[in-house]
Amino acid sequence: MKSKHTQARPATSPRGTHLMLRYAFIAATLACVVGAFAWTAGWFSQRLTPQRIVDGFEGMSGVHPGFRRNHAKGICVTGRFESNGAGAALSKASVFKAGVYPVMGRLSAPGSDPTEADERAMVRSFALSFSLPDGEQWRTAMNSAPIFAVRTPEALYEQLAASERDARTGRLNPLKMDAFLKKHPETRAFHSYIETHPPASGFDNATYYSINAFRFTDANGxxxxxxxxxxxxxxxxxxxEDAARDADFLAHDLVSRLARWPIRWHLMISVAQPGDPVDDSTRLWPAERDRERVDAGTVVIDHAQSQIDGPCRNISFDPLILPAGIAPSSDPLLAARSSTYAVSFNRRTREEARFTAGRN
Incomplete structure (x- = not known):
C-alpha cells in the first residue's frame, strides 16, 4: 500500500448540539473504540458473523483500502518495558520478572476513517506488544476511558446498527440512538464519563486502561x-481549543516531544476484591482499588514511526495473545475479539497485496 501522510478534513465541534445528537455521536465513537468485538462461538446466531460486524464498521465511514477497520488513524511507537519485579507477586508471567523487555505499539484515535480530524476524537488508544523470553508475547489494547458503553457482543451489534449514518444525508438518526439508549441504560455510565472527562491534550499525557479483567496466576498457583x-x-x-487548527495534532505533537525526550508510563495493576465485577466492562471498580495498585514497572517510548511502513503495520493487537501466568476472564467482549480482529487484518492485507500486484 502506498499512501501519503494523512490529510484530515476539518470537522465541526459537537458543542451546542442537541443532547440526543451528542449522545448519538458519543455512541458512534464508542462503536469504533470498542474495536470489532463481535463474534465468538456461541454468542451469536449463525446469521451474524465476524464479517458482518466488520461490514458494520465499514458502513460508518466507508471502506478505506489497506487501513484498519477501526483505529484507522494512528502512529507506530517503539521502546521498552523496565520491569521492577513487583508484578511477580501477582503473576508468574515472565514480563513481571525484573528486567528490560522490548515493546512495540501503536497510538491511535477511534474510527474507521484515516482522514478524520483529531479534534473529533473523544478517546485515545494505546496498543502494546511485549517481546518476552522463549518466544512469548503479551499484547494489550487499551483505551483512555476506563469502561465500555456496552456489555455484550449483542449490544455492540445493536449499537452499530443505531450508529449507522443515513445514506443520503450522512447524518446519524437520533431516534435510532434514543431507542438503543432506552434499551441499554448501562451505556449511561460511559456517556457520563466522556462528558465529565475531556480527552487529554496529547497521546503522551493520557492514562490508558485495560478495561477488561484478566486472571493472573502466581508461581504458587x-x-x-x-x-x-x-x-x-x-x-x-x-x-x-487551538489544537483543532491542526487536524493531525496528536501525531505531530508526539513526534515533537520524542525528539526531545522519551515518554514514560507506569504499568499499574489493580486487584479485584470479592464483589468486584470481572465479566462486565461497563462497571468501574471501587476507587480504593486504584489506591491499592501495584506499580510493576515503566513503559518507555523513545521512537515513533509512520503506520504506513512502521513496525506496527502488520500486527494485530489481539488481547488474547498472553504469556503463561495471564489468562482472559469470562468477559464476553474480551472472548469475542480475536476472530473479528482477524477478519479486519485479513481484509486490509489482501487489499495491500492486490495494490502491490497491480503496480508490478
Whole structure:
C-alpha cells in the first residue's frame, strides 16, 4: 500500500448540539473504540458473523483500502518495558520478572476513517506488544476511558446498527440512538464519563486502561482477577481549543516531544476484591482499588514511526495473545475479539497485496 501522510478534513465541534445528537455521536465513537468485538462461538446466531460486524464498521465511514477497520488513524511507537519485579507477586508471567523487555505499539484515535480530524476524537488508544523470553508475547489494547458503553457482543451489534449514518444525508438518526439508549441504560455510565472527562491534550499525557479483567496466576498457583492501566509521568492536560487548527495534532505533537525526550508510563495493576465485577466492562471498580495498585514497572517510548511502513503495520493487537501466568476472564467482549480482529487484518492485507500486484 502506498499512501501519503494523512490529510484530515476539518470537522465541526459537537458543542451546542442537541443532547440526543451528542449522545448519538458519543455512541458512534464508542462503536469504533470498542474495536470489532463481535463474534465468538456461541454468542451469536449463525446469521451474524465476524464479517458482518466488520461490514458494520465499514458502513460508518466507508471502506478505506489497506487501513484498519477501526483505529484507522494512528502512529507506530517503539521502546521498552523496565520491569521492577513487583508484578511477580501477582503473576508468574515472565514480563513481571525484573528486567528490560522490548515493546512495540501503536497510538491511535477511534474510527474507521484515516482522514478524520483529531479534534473529533473523544478517546485515545494505546496498543502494546511485549517481546518476552522463549518466544512469548503479551499484547494489550487499551483505551483512555476506563469502561465500555456496552456489555455484550449483542449490544455492540445493536449499537452499530443505531450508529449507522443515513445514506443520503450522512447524518446519524437520533431516534435510532434514543431507542438503543432506552434499551441499554448501562451505556449511561460511559456517556457520563466522556462528558465529565475531556480527552487529554496529547497521546503522551493520557492514562490508558485495560478495561477488561484478566486472571493472573502466581508461581504458587494462586489466582487473582486484575485490571491494569498505564499512567503517564507527563501531567494530564485537557485538549486545547487551538489544537483543532491542526487536524493531525496528536501525531505531530508526539513526534515533537520524542525528539526531545522519551515518554514514560507506569504499568499499574489493580486487584479485584470479592464483589468486584470481572465479566462486565461497563462497571468501574471501587476507587480504593486504584489506591491499592501495584506499580510493576515503566513503559518507555523513545521512537515513533509512520503506520504506513512502521513496525506496527502488520500486527494485530489481539488481547488474547498472553504469556503463561495471564489468562482472559469470562468477559464476553474480551472472548469475542480475536476472530473479528482477524477478519479486519485479513481484509486490509489482501487489499495491500492486490495494490502491490497491480503496480508490478
Amino acid at each position: 494462586n489466582a487473582r482477577y486484575v485490571r491494569w492501566s498505564v499512567v503517564p509521568e507527563t501531567p494530564y492536560e485537557p485538549v486545547r
